[in-house]
Each structure stands twice: as C-alpha cells, then as structure tokens.
Amino acid sequence: MRKIPGAGARLGYAAPELMVVVMARLLSDATTVFTGVASYLPVLAVLLARRLYNPDLVWLNIPGRVNPAPSRIPRSTVHPALAEGGEASLTLAEIFDLSARGELDVAFLSGVQVDRTGAINLSRIEEGGQLKVQLTGGAGSALIYPTARRTLLWRAKHDTRSLVERVSVATAAGNIYRLVTPLALFRPGKEGLELESIHPWASLEEVRAATGFPVGEAPTTPPPRPEELRVLREIDPEKLREIEFS
C-alpha cells in the first residue's frame, strides 16, 4: 500500500476521511447524484451527505434502484447490495437518458489524467500519436460530464502525472464543479482549475510541485468535525475508503 497523504500528521484523520467529508459537504444542496464504477469515495460521500446534510438527496447508481439504503458497503460499486432498500427502479441506460435530458444534478467522475480545463483521460496515453498505455475506457463519462449540471471530480492520487496541463486524450469534458485530491480542493476559475483550499498536511509548495499547471495561494481546507468522522466510521467500519489508496 502506498502512503496515505496525511496519515503521518496524527490529526485523527487523513486523506480518505477528508476527501469523503469535503465531497459530502459539496452535496449539501444537490437534488440528484450519480455514482458509477469503482467509485468508493463517492458512495461514502453520498451516504454521509444523506445522513448529515441532505436527507432528501436522491442517489442513482449502476445496480439500478433509486435511493438505496445498503446495510453494508460491498467491495464492488456495481454490487447488487447497493440496490438494497431502494424505493423504485431506474436502470443504468435510463440514468444516462436522464442525464442527456439535463435532469441529473451532480455526477462523480475520475480520470487517470485530469487537466487544467477539467478534461479527463481514461482512454489511453499516447506518445507521438502512438498508443503507449491502454487505460480502462471512460465508462459513462463522455455522456455524463457534458450533460450533468455539475460534475464532481475526485482522484486519490495527486502528482504531475495525474494533474497535467493537457490530457493525452480527452475521454470526456464538461461541467466541472470541483476536483478533490488527497492534497487539495480545486474549483473552476477564469483560466481553468484554481486552488480553493489546501489540506492541512500539505503546503502550497508541495501542491505546486505535484501539479502540472500553475496554482496560486489558497486557505486551508476546514478539517472534518468530530460528528462527520464519527458517522463516516459508522458507515464504513471496514475502511473501504482506503481501497483507492492501495
């Protein structure tokens, strides 16, 4: 397992907890939210937001039930356990249609590369027009990103290979809301992504060194409150929030 940012700071929380809390807070005013494949931190953020900030939030996911209330968090984010306790059915195809109609409020997406414009690459790394590394493919992102009203990007790695000036291939681009990483929170600005806040264990120098485009100064990310940490640990006793950091 690679080192989890913030783990050495002895704050009682580290990057997985702070990232979930930051994303949950950003869902305070959301109406509908979609989580896709391999989206552990977003699933936890939705559950935390529903408990603390937004009980009426409508959650849509791949197993296809509206607003599920899973009794446990499975190790796959397409697991039917994530349909448990749902109140109606809406298949993945219909969720895409919903987004295409402009009715999806917030979507969570990630990228192996994220660039200054917010474009993501999940397709492939090319060098001189030649395929160098084949990636996973962008799943639903090419549709979701430009059609959902707000896309919340997250990425459990923050380095100059992940946050780049320009993606090798743009799998998807669109309506970026925020980008959350283990070191910082970004928002869209006039010249592309700009720093909104820096996590307590990171310095501006560290963020600059790990980011492939220029960033300016920003305040410190407000730390999780004890209640946020307590509820998160209750929702996620098996620490699946650390999976994306392995």
Place this chain on the structure above:
Amino acid sequence: MAGKKLVSLDEAASLVKDGDTLALGGNLLYRIPAAFARELARQGRRGLRLVKTAGNYEIDLLSRSGSASSVVAGFVSFEAEFGLAPGFRRAVEEGRVSFEENACYTVIAGLRAAAYGVPFMPVAELAGSRVPADRGFRRVPNPYGEGEVLTVPALIPDWAVLHVQKADLRGNGVIHGPLFEDVLMARAARSVILTAEEILEEMDEGELDRALIPGFKVAAVVHLPGGGRPGACPPYYEYSPVEVAEYLYAAERGELAAYLEKVRP
C-alpha cells in the same frame, strides 16, 4: 419442442462461429457468462467481437486466449484490489485485440438501434470527448430543427450470451436483481444463448414477472450452476476474490491452458 433447447455447454458454445459478434450479459463481476467464455476459449474460437458496457473477467480471458479480436465496450477493468485487466491491456497494446472504446451510453445506443430495428440512434452530444471521432460516429442535420445530431450506428450482435438465475425448457429466461443491459442485448441480437443456475419445470407468478427473455428467440439453454463464477450470481453465490486472484495468478504466469482445464465448467 420443449426440452430440445436444453443442451450441454459444449454444444451451446459450438453454435458460436469464428468471427461472430457476442454481446455478453451482466456487468463487471455480476451475473456474467464466465463458464461460457471459458468454454469458447477451450474450443479455440477465433476472431470474436465482444460487446459489453463494463466488463473484466470474460474480456480479459478471451483476449488472452486469442479468441477475441475486438472489444466494443465503455470500460474494461477489475475494481478495487485487482485493478486493470492486464491480459486485455497487453493484448490491446500489442495489437492483438482492437479496443473500440465507446461510452457505455453509445454501446447502449448501438444496441437500441438494433433492438428498435433502425439503422442508427440519435444521441446526446458527447461534447469534448474523443470517442465520437475515434469511432467515426457521424452527425446528421436535425430534420426537425436547428443544428446537427450525433448518431451511433446499429450494433447487431449475432448472439446475446446471458447468464441468468432461471430458465425453463422452452428457453424462457428469468432474471432476478439488476438487469444491466441483458434485456436490451436479447432484443438487439439475432439469437440468444442462456446459461442458467436452475431449470424450471414451470414458473410461479413472481418468476413470470421476471421472465424478461422470451424463449422463442433463445437457441440454446445450458443448465449451468456456478456458471457465473468467479463472479457473483445473487442469491446463489457471491463473487470470489480468491478465485479472481487464482485466475489472474495463473494467467499472468502463462498457465491459462492449465487454468481452463482445471476450472470447469
């Protein structure tokens, strides 16, 4: 007629010819036709074009075995601790498999066009994405208004291969839990092959409500308990991280043939 559709795995896999297009049911490690894929690999099928929204095990296996020559999908990867599908990835990087990367939405759109009996589907614009250009998806003038509309050509599989919980002797298939794209695949494909955990003599009302795959289009049914392993087929079994690891370990050591001999069906 009743009962004639019930065949062995070997016979069902023999229906698939080299070069056929196969839509594979399920999603990632859920209700996937895993044993059917292993049998295709054992039989040495070649030149297959695989269609899936999001997949891993069968696509990785058929890429390694040399059975797949192209893959139409939105996402090919394991999740969590297993990461990328390494056999698929190498096959693409080495040019043995062509990855026709789509958005999951455009795979669905292509299948919808096929299912609706029309040559293409108009879809929402995938603004900013390389996918439409990479795939050669064309735009047409909007005949009823301003601007242009992106289209996706019909994607007509020769076979929809689905692993379902239950089927009867006439080939009617019952799916419990998430449907994923299975029903759409069954409509879009020329013909359907089912593998099923249970074969029913008759269905109760609850099963009839979930009998979404009518048997008249089903060419073969295989009674195949455990046919989704190492993936899950709720409520019968969970996915097995140990068996996924066993597959990846054997395959990465170049022991796919031994794995296919050992892991039966």
